[in-house]
Amino acid sequence: MDLQLRDSKVVLCGATGLLGKTIALELAREGANIALLGRNAHSLSALKAEVEAIGSPSAITIECQLDSATSTDQAIHAAITALYGIDVFIFAAGAAQGGIFWEMDDVTWKSNLEVKLFGAIRALRAVAPAMIERHTGRIVMVVGNSAKFPEPRMLPGAAANAALLAIVRGLAEELGPHGVSINAVNPGPVRSPRWDRLMQAAAAREGIDVGQAEARFLEKTALRRLGSAEEVATHVVYLASPRAAHLTGTSITIDGGSTKSP
Secondary structure, three states, X not given: OOOOOOOOEEEEEOOOOHHHHHHHHHXXXXXXXXXXXXXXXXXHHHHHHHHHHHOOOOEEEEEOOOOOHHHHHHHHHHHHHHHOOOOEEEEOOOOOOOOOHHHOOHHHHHHHHHHHHHHHHHHXXXXXXXXXXXXXXXXXXXXXXXXXXOOOOOHHHHHHHHHHHHHHHHHHHHHHHHOXXXXXXXXXXXXXXXXXXXXXXXXXXXXXXXXXXXXHHHOOOOOOOOEOHHHHHHHHHHHOOHXXXXXXXXXXXXXXXXXXXX
């Protein structure tokens, strides 16, 4: 299916993380022009080359520190200027860590929420006026399935995710009359180094091996397997496209059926 994204102008925050990179590659296959925003200049440069080789007509890289309002504003303004406008904004940054609730102090909570929640707020605050001015635009937020069913040892991330879903729902009402849509995807865990570390920690905590720890998790999922970054990216890019024209204020959960909700 042609997603009608060829020559569209896309700003992608969090481009060098696993999901961000995979989303960028999928956008490139659709022929989008992409502004790649991230913290690491070397990783951005490598991704730019890969994206252009796949088929993006143009890819630019901009360093962005989402824990700074000034850096975020400047990066997004520079991206929109370089692209000569913006059609799509995708936020795929931030991965809050966890711990035992009563052992996490204020500093831990604040550091965990800084990019995932407040970084998203800063980015949305910077991009929304540009889309309103153009009377068109699509926003996709990569959130997480813990927003509705939080794990007790991952509460900072769950709190950030729940707040982001509230923002998505509220902003849909604010942006809709201006022709701008906003949606979210809620991925479950995907195969990644971060997942491997989580399983190693769970195995050590429970006195079992890593394979057993993963098997216990997968028993909770209807499909009995982890998802892939490519599967998540497919949904993100669809929501970013005109094919999803009448969707706004909603979220799609992509976790193999581990979230037990309608």
